[in-house]
Amino acid sequence: MAVSGTSRQKQTDEVMELTLVNTVFQIFSSNMMDIPVIKPLVDVLMTVPIVKYLVALILWKPFFAVILVPGLTGLMLSLLFIIWFERKLTARIQWRMGPLEISRSIGGILQPLADGMRYFFQEIIIHKEAHRPYFVQFPILAFIPVLLPVLFIPAGTVYAIRTPYALPVIVSLISMIPVVIMAIGWASNSRLAFIGTVREAFMYFGYEIPFIIAVLAMAVLYGTSDLYLIVEKQRVWGIALNPISALVFLITMAMATSRLPFEIAEADQEIAFGPFVEYSGILFGLTMTLAYEKMYILGLLFSVLFLGGGSGPPLPFLGDLTPVIWLYIKAVIIMCIMAFLRAVYPRYRIDQALRLGWTYLAGLAVVSVVIAGLISAGGLLP
Amino acid sequence: MREEYLDIPVEPPAEFQPLFVPIPREYVENAFRSDEFIVLVGPQHPGSGHMRIVVRIKGDIIVDALPEPGYVHRSMEKLAENRLYIQNIPLFERPSIMDSSNYNVGYVRAIEDALDIEVPERARYIRTIFCELSRIGTHLYDAGIFSVFLGHTTGFMWPFGLRELICEANLRATGTRVTTSFIVPGGVRADVDDSVLKFIYDSMGVIEKRMKGFEKIFIKNPAVIARLKDVGVLTKEEAIRYGVVGPFLRASGVAYDVRKVEGYDAYDELEWEVPVGDDGDAYTRFLVRVEEISQSIKIIRQAIKNIPRGPILSDDLIGKLKEKDQVRKNIKGYFYRIFSRIRLPQGEFTSQTEAGRGLLLYSIVSDGESNVPYRVRMVTPGWLYLKGFMESLKGSRLADLQAIYGSFGYFPPEADR
Numbered sequence: 001m002a003v004s005g006t007s008r009q010k011q012t013d014e015v016m017e018l019t020l021v022n023t024v025f026q027i028f029s030s031n032m033m034d035i036p037v038i039k040p041l042v043d044v045l046m047t048v049p050i051v052k053y054l055v056a057l058i059l060w061k062p063f064f065a066v067i068l069v070p071g072l073t074g075l076m077l078s079l080l081f082i083i084w085f086e087r088k089l090t091a092r093i094q095w096r097m098g099p100l101e102i103s104r105s106i107g108g109i110l111q112p113l114a115d116g117m118r119y120f121f122q123e124i125i126i127h128k129e130a131h132r133p134y135f136v137q138f139p140i141l142a143f144i145p146v147l148l149p150v151l152f153i154p155a156g157t158v159y160a161i162r163t164p165y166a167l168p169v170i171v172s173l174i175s176m177i178p179v180v181i182m183a184i185g186w187a188s189n190s191r192l193a194f195i196g197t198v199r200e201a202f203m204y205f206g207y208e209i210p211f212i213i214a215v216l217a218m219a220v221l222y223g224t225s226d227l228y229l230i231v232e233k234q235r236v237w238g239i240a241l242n243p244i245s246a247l248v249f250l251i252t253m254a255m256a257t258s259r260l261p262f263e264i265a266e267a268d269q270e271i272a273f274g275p276f277v278e279y280s281g282i283l284f285g286l287t288m289t290l291a292y293e294k295m296y297i298l299g300l301l302f303s304v305l306f307l308g309g310g311s312g313p314p315l316p317f318l319g320d321l322t323p324v325i326w327l328y329i330k331a332v333i334i335m336c337i338m339a340f341l342r343a344v345y346p347r348y349r350i351d352q353a354l355r356l357g358w359t360y361l362a363g364l365a366v367v368s369v370v371i372a373g374l375i376s377a378g379g380l381l382p
Numbered sequence: 383m384r385e386e387y388l389d390i391p392v393e394p395p396a397e398f399q400p401l402f403v404p405i406p407r408e409y410v411e412n413a414f415r416s417d418e419f420i421v422l423v424g425p426q427h428p429g430s431g432h433m434r435i436v437v438r439i440k441g442d443i444i445v446d447a448l449p450e451p452g453y454v455h456r457s458m459e460k461l462a463e464n465r466l467y468i469q470n471i472p473l474f475e476r477p478s479i480m481d482s483s484n485y486n487v488g489y490v491r492a493i494e495d496a497l498d499i500e501v502p503e504r505a506r507y508i509r510t511i512f513c514e515l516s517r518i519g520t521h522l523y524d525a526g527i528f529s530v531f532l533g534h535t536t537g538f539m540w541p542f543g544l545r546e547l548i549c550e551a552n553l554r555a556t557g558t559r560v561t562t563s564f565i566v567p568g569g570v571r572a573d574v575d576d577s578v579l580k581f582i583y584d585s586m587g588v589i590e591k592r593m594k595g596f597e598k599i600f601i602k603n604p605a606v607i608a609r610l611k612d613v614g615v616l617t618k619e620e621a622i623r624y625g626v627v628g629p630f631l632r633a634s635g636v637a638y639d640v641r642k643v644e645g646y647d648a649y650d651e652l653e654w655e656v657p658v659g660d661d662g663d664a665y666t667r668f669l670v671r672v673e674e675i676s677q678s679i680k681i682i683r684q685a686i687k688n689i690p691r692g693p694i695l696s697d698d699l700i701g702k703l704k705e706k707d708q709v710r711k712n713i714k715g716y717f718y719r720i721f722s723r724i725r726l727p728q729g730e731f732t733s734q735t736e737a738g739r740g741l742l743l744y745s746i747v748s749d750g751e752s753n754v755p756y757r758v759r760m761v762t763p764g765w766l767y768l769k770g771f772m773e774s775l776k777g778s779r780l781a782d783l784q785a786i787y788g789s790f791g792y793f794p795p796e797a798d799r
Contacts, residue, residue: 094539191421195780260533261605269429269531269784345605347533349781350442352608 028056037317062160069324071150078296083112086339093343119285134187139286145176146293153300154228156310156323167225178204185275196274200265206357207255213365214248218305221372231309238306245368246306257295259338261345299331425453429784432794447775455798462758468721472563478796479560480523481738483516486565488735492744493567496731504692505569510648511685514678519548520738521671528788537600547585554578568696572712583686586679610665614774614786626770627763628740633670634662640736652684664789725753739763764797
């Protein structure tokens with residue numbers, strides 16, 4: 001009796017496990033990416049016992065959005081591309097060749113990867129005065145506010161979370177990044193890092209308010225802050241509806257990602273990379289890419305708010321992948337425009353940048369809210 | 383406003399002791415008590431050059447700046463006492479290698495003054511051409527450093543790219559790109575071929591054309607103007623009082639140029655103007671130097687057009703040498719036969735030169751017996767305007783330190799000698 005009892009118990013366990021796995025599998029497979037090109041392959045793989053779970057997971061839309069494109073993988077690829085592109089572009093403007101040593105035949109595009117590997121094998125020096133645990137943790141913790149906004153950014157139907165509060169959540173998460181940078185500067189416990197931290201804090205107040213008002217203007221214009229609906233409502237791109245808001249967004253984006261002419265917090269000739277002065281090795285690599293990651297997220301947000309998100313001419317045989325690709329291309333183009341600034345501008349002083357932020361940008365942002373209000377009250381939008 | 387502080391014992395940071403920072407303990411303690419902050423800029427700092435500036439800041443404003451030069455001191459003056467007069471020429475161009483011809487000409491003129499040597503006309507024109515090439519090279523070099531101090535990398539690369547033309551001209555005429563050592567007492571080492579003069583003439587056109595692009599991207603850039611206008615101002619009186627020299631003195635409104643005053647080489651035979659500014663701020667200092675580039679181009683063009691034929695070495699030196707005609711064209715092979723015997727009469731001989739960054743003074747003391755100088759005093763422009771540089775820092779923001787530094791083009795190896 002006892003034996004049969006245990007076996008029955010075992011059987012019910014197995015059945016329950018199977019039903020659990022099946023439920024999860026149901027969830028995955030009910031919301032899968034539909035890509036006509038690889039559909040035959042997917043169909044074959046879905047018949048293989050264990051592989052089918054894996055395939056279902058990868059092609060599950062939320063997973064695809066967060067881990068592949070526009071999420072983590074897209075972020076890494078755009079990082080590798082934009083660092084190479086920036087170096088190459090500035091080199092061309094400056095009568096130089098740019099990176100060519102690594103992978104000469106394809107224009108040295110693997111150079112950032114090689115640099116990353118070099119960072120990885122370099123010694124991480126933690127100096128005596130540093131607050132050791134925080135000093136090591138913060139560059140890694142900084143990834144949390146950088147990566148979380150991806151959850152809310154829709155590329156067509158590919159998104160992880162759809163919520164009417166997507167816009168405020170993204171803006172608040174992006175606003176957390178300077179806090180991490182300030183914590184980094186504090187943990188470094190060095191003079192130049194301290195000055196850089198203070199500058200970062202000042203810049204934060206300089207750009208954050210016009211930025212939030214400009215984003216708010218778009219929320220007023222579309223009458224919603226659900227990004228999925230915002231994309232749907234853009235028969236005409238937002239940049240044509242409210243160009244002033246787009247301008248404020250772009251300038252504050254340059255300030256937020258410390259591009260020249262607003263590379264004030266980490267001015268390397270003045271305060272030697274400011275908050276990041278004490279870092280070396282892979283930790284420096286992480287802190288250095290932080291601004292680029294922020295730029296990618298802001299580029300995605302700009303594409304969604306002003307450039308019609310994932311909308312674009314349909315690509316044949318790509319199905320659900322089409323909006324993902326369009327969104328990605330738009331974001332990368334925005335990053336390229338930001339990269340161009342480096343070749344043209346010197347650095348502003350902190351007081352000049354603050355004056356710009358508090359007067360012109362804040363004024364323009366308010367004007368953009370008025371425009372958005374007029375458009376939405378006039379019923380120009382569906 | 384009444385200043386309040388807690389009278390607790392302040393420990394100056396530990397780094398001040400092992401680094402041998404030459405400021406008194408009371409100064410540090412005083413600064414820390416009065417809510418000020420001492421920042422050591424340099425010598426290991428991307429925006430300091432080979433020197434340290436002890437900057438005392440209140441908030442973001444620089445209250446006091448103490449220079450600590452000497453990190454690249456090479457004891458030029460002492461080394462010169464153990465070398466033949468002629469061997470000092472390559473030594474004395476080392477402080478500022480971009481400016482080598484001007485540094486040669488200053489030292490050589492002191493010797494010529496002592497020995498009363500008449501320099502042939504063609505040699506004077508060749509000297510003028512190379513001095514002005516050096517001046518353009520120095521101005522371009524400093525414009526590049528200035529740009530990168532403001533974070534403008536394109537403004538860094540373009541002048542350095544243009545400077546290649548000057549290096550190439552040096553290479554074709556003298557055989558070296560930077561440290562030419564081409565000018566010797568009594569003339570120059572070798573005659574310069576017409577094809578080389580043609581190359582120099584053509585490259586002046588290239589530099590003039592490319593400077594227009596540089597003007598668009600850097601000089602007229604609104605962000606540059608915003609950064610430099612009314613920053614680090616030295617008034618006319620201050621500039622004179624602190625003994626500022628060269629383009630930086632002229633930027634404050636004093637039209638003093640040794641080339642005009644002394645009229646050495648061929649300068650008084652050519653037509654050119656002394657650019658003078660009014661404001662004395664960082665932007666004016668930079669504009670004066672940019673204007674000097676175009677004046678130098680003008681001088682070089684005139685000099686190449688008007689250059690006479692003739693010997694390049696003075697007959698006073700050649701003396702009764704058998705191969706006279708050959709040596710008059712090229713000194714090669716007879717260098718030590720002519721120059722190793724040079725011995726200056728007893729006394730002190732001084733020369734003033736307008737180098738790229740300002741007045742350069744050589745003073746040679748000779749005992750009249752030995753073939754080495756008893757003492758050589760060399761005062762470089764960098765050393766002369768260091769005081770004015772430090773004074774102009776006061777009252778500006780910490781971020782302006784690099785802007786003012788670049789506008790002066792302070793070059794520590796030059797100042798430290």
